[in-house]
Amino acid sequence: MDKTAPSSFSATLVAGPTDRQKFQTIGGSNAGGGYVTSGISDNLSGPSVNPTSGAPRVLVAQTRNWQGLAPSNALSNAIVNNEGRVYSNTGTSGGVTARTPAQAVTDLSPCMIGRFNATAAAAGANALPAFNASGTQIGFCTPVFWDLFGGAVPGAADIAAGSGNATGGYYRTEIIAIDQAGNRAAPLDRQLVEDATPPSVTSTDVPGTLTGGSTATFAANATDNLDVVGSYVVLQYPAAAMNLRYPNVSGPGVEFDNVLTRSATINPTATSFIRSLSPATAGTPTASGAANAPNNAVVAAVDEVAFEGRQTSALGTTNIPQGSSNAFNGTTPTFTGGFALTANNNPIWNCPAPTAGQTTGCGAAGTSTPGNTSTTFTATASGTSGQFNNPFSVVTFWYQNAAGEWVQFGSTTGATVTDVGGANGRSWSYTFTWDPPAAGPDGTNLTPAPGGTINLPIRAIGATSNGDALTTGTFTLTINNT
Secondary structure, rough: OOOOOOOOOOOEEEEEOHHHHHHHOOOOOHHHOOOOEEEOOOOOEOOOOOOOOOOEEEEEEEEEEOOOOHHHHHHHHHHHHHOOOOOOOOEOOOOOEEOHHHHHHHHOOOOOEEEEEHHHHHHHHOOEEEOOOOOEEEEEEEEEEEOOOOOOOOOHHHHOOOOOOOOEEEEEEEEEOOOOOEEEEOOOEEEEEEEEOOOOEEEEEEEOOOOOOOOOEOEEEEOOOOOOOEEEEEEEEEOOOOOEEOEEOOOOOOOOOOOOOOOEOOOOEEEEOOOOEEOOOOOOOOOOOOHHHOOEEEEEEEOOOOOEEEEEEEOOHHHOOOOOOOOOOOOOOOOOOOEEEEEEOOOOOOOOOOOOOOOEEEEEEEEEEEOOOOOOEEEEEOOOOOOOOOOOOEEEEEOOOOOOOOEEEEOOOOOOOEEEEOOEEEEEEEEEOOOOOOEEEOOOOOOOOOOOEEEEEEEEEEEEEOEEEEOOOEEEEEOOOO
16 A cells, blocks of 8 residues: 655756747757656655566656647637547556557647647546647646656657647646556656747838837837737937847747737837947047938747847938927037046956856856956046036946847936036036846846856947936946956
């Protein structure tokens, strides 16, 4: 008599994907640890084995949601044709001839491993819900026996990848350890996604008028084979030699929510639109105006594995009225000292979390003591004492990514004035303190490899409420893991 369940996979997990892990290749979960391995122990009867082959076995259910399960074919294929079918590697299960997970692709079954049933009553205990591409639940996937050859259980999309299916999808896998007396452990539940196809963008709608200082929206059509979950816009300023990438806008799709948003309108925005970006100079700023306006808008769609699709649209001078202001005209006597960027700590340290046996996580050996982990940037605009008023309503801070685009990571509207007299004696200072995360807003890695460094170009941009702006020169921030 044995009334005690064996150890669960989660209690003795050796390897496998993290929950909601993402892969940009079909079959990528195999190379990235998609197979789940775990020890199983039992107090009496021992882990379950296949009475025919003698192979140890567990109970597994695996569902998939992908474009093949569209609402138009879900009822006719997934439900009618697959009711009661078992997908396993054991040959038979409960007297029903098993079909392989590879056959589930041809059958358009949402159940890659397990028994498909349309109703909860027929599905029984521990069944995973199954959904079609519109997020409608169309049935259940009940765990069935899965023989453990080599001690591994498929973590998710590795089975589908071997079936000739290259469309990708969301996968959810449930693994239940069972002993020979039939006692079941608590399930291990993992979800992940595999997708090798970037989205595409068409029909960008450039606003007829882009007003400086206001929020500009660039609507476009976006499509993807799986899920469109975000968008952003890049504005190109050739005079300043800067392409400004604005923050991601979430939606319209949501990853792992059972609904596949495969075609939608995206609406990325550029907040506080800069109508004129003057390049940095050693002294007096150069003129603002049409010559320093952006000439292109690049609209990008982002899918659930961070693949991107882009479309570039030209911006005409008629789109961007400059008005009568000329904030940085090169002749204003009060703005004579230029605009520069400094930092109080350089280099700084950004180390990964400590691993087993390490004390700090820094350095090649993971034992070095880090220095300062944050820095305060100060952007300083200088001009004539007694005359130089605060030139900016906001100052933003940007780093340059590997694509050469500048990504905003901070901003301030506060200013501190210092006046010591003279032609360049009054200074307005704008500060922002930054403790770099592991990755930036665009996904740029900000954590050096152990023993390494990252040299990150930084600039500050000061802008008026009308959207006339001036950039500093480049300051190089060194980030260490030494």
